Amino acid sequence: MRMSDVTVVPNAPTGAPLPAAIDELWDRRDTLTTDDRAGHAVVTAAVDQLDSGVSRVAAVDPVTDEVVVDQRAKRAILLAFRVLGLEPSEAGPFRYHDRLPLKRTFDGVRVVPGAIARWGSHHAPGVVLMPSYTNIGAWVGAGTMVDTWATVGSCAQIGRNVHLAGGVGIGGVLEPASAVPVVVEDEAFVGSRSIVVEGARVRRGAKLGAGVILTASTRVFDAETGAELPRGQAPAWSVCVGATRSRSFPGGEFGMPCLLVLRRLAEGQTFDRLAIDELFRTHGVAT
Template sequence: MTGTLAPTATPGSRTPHRGSRIPAAVDELWERREELSPADVHARRTVIAAVNLLDRGAARVAEVDPDSDEVVVDERARRAILLSFRVLGMRASEVGPFLHHDRMPLKRRFDGVRVVPGAIARWGSHFAPGTVLMPSYTNIGAHVGSGTMVDTWATVGSCAQIGRDVHLSGGVGIGGVLEPPGAVPVVVEDDAFVGSRSIVVEGARVRTGAKIGAGALLTGSTRVFDAGSGEELPPGEAPAWSVCVSSTRLRTFPGGDFGVPCLLVIKRLAPGEAHDKLALDALFREHAAAH
């Protein structure tokens, strides 16, 4: 999950910084977006060409900068996606017996990707060769790396960035983000595992090699604690090469004491360690039994 984008535009900035792979013509269209409609042929062609870059993987909405380790957002790419809802008209389509009526077409390029019947991906999402899509849903602007499995009933939201060799287990919900300007998409880095029915939203980050147990909730503001030391870690992040489970932390409110969701790091893995799945399952069960 590395890239070479320039720093993101600051919230409210009207012109993205240099470094975007999306044509600058998108900026001009953005400034007059209220005037645009499907009747504007030039605008439609420009936006389609821009979103096609995302669809092919030639451009991305966000990447992790290898020098700063920060998630860098290409606001121009996000603008192209938002403009597509203005310049594309409603159109009927069908897949087998299923009928659809939408502005956004379904994705048609799946080079080297296994797509199991029932999987749905919108145009403007990208899957690297070697990806496996079980019956699942992936929204526009998402980018999924090679060797990753999007398992049954998992959803990958708009602009979410999923790394290589990731397993998004059954029913996982990866949140999307298109607005407001400056908002950071969810990033799940290489070699991560997200357990069944877990939810990762609001710009949260699952760092390289992290393993998250079933049913966890990770938002951009979720508090994260180390079970061994009690140390509080950066919020909204599953640390690299860690095993994490959902937990609660007691907090006092005017109305009483309540358990507030948090993420608990119960084990650290050696960088690059390929954790045996059975051992990982046993570890998750052992922790659950302790509660």
């Protein structure tokens, strides 16, 4: 992702502002301990805001189309590991020993046995969590399905009506506090066992076939024209698959991974799942 597509500010307009006391604690983070009760109160209140969705780590600015990162939110999460002590917890027969408790509030969310979500992650009403994992700071929008064995990494931002298919790996990022998280926008589909990491961006309505690897530096090409598109981004309302592009090295010719845009969809076009499956199969790709 180009840095021109990213704005990092100390307290970004991504929801209710977090208190300036977070910055003060950050400046003396090396001296913080679990005995700092005042710091504990500030940090837990901030992470509660992320958990409820009142605040969020990052969002796409609807005016500039840039990813806006709230650096203060990232700092609050990192500070939690300094002011929170290791505590035992349990879920049914399972036992845990961690600084962060599991998430407890799931208003309007379906949570299938085996799903794990950490406190500080937000799931909007209508989300379905199959046996999966959502890390702290992540945001999952209304109507989204996080399918079996899918992982939503720390601070990843997943939009509304998204389907993360089985085994999808959405990368997380905590440090540095200015690092850009993965953003998967509304109406997107990410096929089975795909990996989206390093602040890559799946734009609105994009459909990724199975096994796609998308990083911030992945080259993206249009199959119809051969034109190279912005790196690390699946274009909006497009159908994409993983591919390779030949590159010469001293040791010979090798295929380097890239993302291939097979088709463009009309903006807002809804595609029947069976039609998507058939399109991918035509090109020898499963979903």
